[in-house]
Amino acid sequence: MDTAIIPVVVIGVGFVAQFIFQQGITSRYDYQCDNCGQKFSLTPFAASVTPHRFGGGKFASCPYCGVRSWVLPVPKQ
Secondary structure, eight states: OOOTHHHHHHHHEEEEEEHHHHHHHHHHEEEETTTOOOOEEEOHHHHSOOOOOOTTOOOEOOOTTOOOEEEEOOOOO
């Protein structure tokens, strides 16, 4: 087996694990825009690839006002 493929496999497994984890998170939380205050959901893929902070904040674009900023998670009702 070629050892050059090992990093590719490890990165792929990491992305799959992150996607599965984000499916659980996105089913329980919405995100609230700091600019307009609207709550919105992110797809598991979008939640996986957006930059994030410790504590759950994500750098995402609000679908209502279009501003890209740090959004905070809020429990779904």
